[in-house]
Amino acid sequence: MKTYSFFPGCSQLSSAEEYGVSAHEVxxxxxxxxxxxxxxxxxxxSSAHMTNHLLSVALPxxxxxxxxAVGRDLVVVCAACYHNLKSARMQILKDESLAxxxxxxxxxxxxxxxxxxxxxxxxxxxxxxxxVRERVRKPLEGLRPVSYYGCLMARPREMMEGDDPDNPRNMxxxxxxxxxxxxxxxxxxxxxxxxxxxxxxxxxxxLVDRLFxxxxxxxxxxxxxxxxxxxxxxxxxxxxxxxxFNVEYDLPVFFFTELMGLALGLAGAGEWFSRxxxxxxxxxxxxxxx
Amino acid sequence: xxxxxxxxxxxxxEERSGEKARxxxxxxxxxxxxxxxxxxxxxxxxxMKLVQYGQKERLLASHAIWICxxxxxxxxxxxxxxxxxxxxxxxxxMALEEGIKPAEKNIPLFHRCFLGNIQATGRISEPxxxxxxxxxxxxxxxxxxxxxxxxRKGKIKLIPSVVKGRRDIRRIFKETRR
Numbered sequence: 001m002k003t004y005s006f007f008p009g010c011s012q013l014s015s016a017e018e019y020g021v022s023a024h025e026v027x028x029x030x031x032x033x034x035x036x037x038x039x040x041x042x043x044x045x046s047s048a049h050m051t052n053h054l055l056s057v058a059l060p061x062x063x064x065x066x067x068x069a070v071g072r073d074l075v076v077v078c079a080a081c082y083h084n085l086k087s088a089r090m091q092i093l094k095d096e097s098l099a100x101x102x103x104x105x106x107x108x109x110x111x112x113x114x115x116x117x118x119x120x121x122x123x124x125x126x127x128x129x130x131x132v133r134e135r136v137r138k139p140l141e142g143l144r145p146v147s148y149y150g151c152l153m154a155r156p157r158e159m160m161e162g163d164d165p166d167n168p169r170n171m172x173x174x175x176x177x178x179x180x181x182x183x184x185x186x187x188x189x190x191x192x193x194x195x196x197x198x199x200x201x202x203x204x205x206x207l208v209d210r211l212f213x214x215x216x217x218x219x220x221x222x223x224x225x226x227x228x229x230x231x232x233x234x235x236x237x238x239x240x241x242x243x244x245f246n247v248e249y250d251l252p253v254f255f256f257t258e259l260m261g262l263a264l265g266l267a268g269a270g271e272w273f274s275r276x277x278x279x280x281x282x283x284x285x286x287x288x289x290x
Numbered sequence: 291x292x293x294x295x296x297x298x299x300x301x302x303x304e305e306r307s308g309e310k311a312r313x314x315x316x317x318x319x320x321x322x323x324x325x326x327x328x329x330x331x332x333x334x335x336x337x338m339k340l341v342q343y344g345q346k347e348r349l350l351a352s353h354a355i356w357i358c359x360x361x362x363x364x365x366x367x368x369x370x371x372x373x374x375x376x377x378x379x380x381x382x383x384m385a386l387e388e389g390i391k392p393a394e395k396n397i398p399l400f401h402r403c404f405l406g407n408i409q410a411t412g413r414i415s416e417p418x419x420x421x422x423x424x425x426x427x428x429x430x431x432x433x434x435x436x437x438x439x440x441x442r443k444g445k446i447k448l449i450p451s452v453v454k455g456r457r458d459i460r461r462i463f464k465e466t467r468r
Binding site for chain 2: 156
């Protein structure tokens with residue numbers, strides 16, 4: 001069984017526990033193993049690079065050094081962690097004086113040469129939609145999702161290697177393989193404002209509302225995310241958007257791994273859905289998937 | 291508005307960010323595509339012009355540098371390959387270093403609480419982050435219902451997860467302090 005190093009990220013310890021659990025179970029079902037990186041630390045998220053550039057390379061630099069010591073490719077599921085780890089690695093490998101500085105600060109060699117890859121891309125580019133389709137036991141008929149990547153997986157452009165940063169399609173292909181009726185829309189990589197969710201909620205509510213209205217206009221009955229920050233923000237601010245703009249929509253947001261678990265018939269799948277702030281269970285039962 | 295000019299601003303920003311701010315020719319693609327433009331007092335392409343013009347005070351005291359969420363759309367669309375998001379990061383860093391009173395009080399405060407949490411435990415723990423941010427910002431009442439709901443759904447863990455290599459983390463913060 002192929003084994004990857006796995007970077008969980010802070011949100012999997014709390015708000016997005018179901019994302020981590022479903023990621024591990026889906027990986028095992030598809031024949032690969034995610035081995036958590038021992039003693040990983042927070043990548044610094046937005047707060048590090050917005051206030052202190054060197055810190056924003058040194059924090060993920062320690063994680064890169066840990067990954068280097070293990071020597072396997074590193075799988076990430078949070079778009080923010082993915083962006084920060086990859087960005088730090090690009091800077092470290094390009095600029096030897098920065099690499100030396102980080103090495104001295106972190107006390108470890110951060111020149112990690114392995115790949116940093118999002119789980120979505122491992123599933124679509126590594127396993128392939130055809131193989132996933134063969135494993136589907138419960139096709140997701142009745143679900144009409146839009147794929148939502150958020151901003152950080154696709155930007156800057158070199159973040160996305162096997163997919164198109166202007167119109168990424170890996171998630172569409174995966175969801176179609178699971179039997180869902182994927183709806184096209186133009187907002188796949190528009191920012192949800194997550195980093196301002198607590199500080200400028202008024203601004204964020206407007207962005208979140210715009211996404212939900214666009215999803216509904218596209219004919220979707222749910223959204224699918226590949227980032228725990230996006231999902232938390234979309235769920236936390238949905239109700240406020242409806243109140244403020246006096247609109248009606250009821251769109252649950254899933255992690256792509258949860259829908260994979262559901263379609264593949266994994267035993268744990270039922271439990272994940274009870275943890276959402278926007279309860280997806282009414283939709284699932286209407287679709288005969290509950 | 292007439293301000294004191296800082297003739298070295300363009301060079302300072304370029305040296306710190308590694309980006310050629312002088313290449314901006316004001317096409318405005320960054321500002322058109324910016325999802326936060328409605329909340330900004332200085333649009334991204336105007337911020338670039340003000341960097342060229344040495345308008346340091348206006349930039350560092352603006353709302354815009356803090357409203358930018360670093361979604362990097364501007365950078366992806368710039369025809370001159372300027373990493374505009376990185377330039378904004380540099381302006382934020384400079385504003386903090388120079389002790390400029392931020393136009394958006396709570397945003398840099400949130401970053402300070404976030405980094406303080408990492409410094410203490412190596413990973414983010416919602417009760418530590420939220421507790422420190424809510425206390426220091428004085429914004430105690432908003433999102434209380436949401437916090438209760440998240441607690442009920444098990445989305446907030448009361449016991450923080452702590453990194454064993456805390457000495458590494460402390461050294462990283464100490465050595466990168468400006």
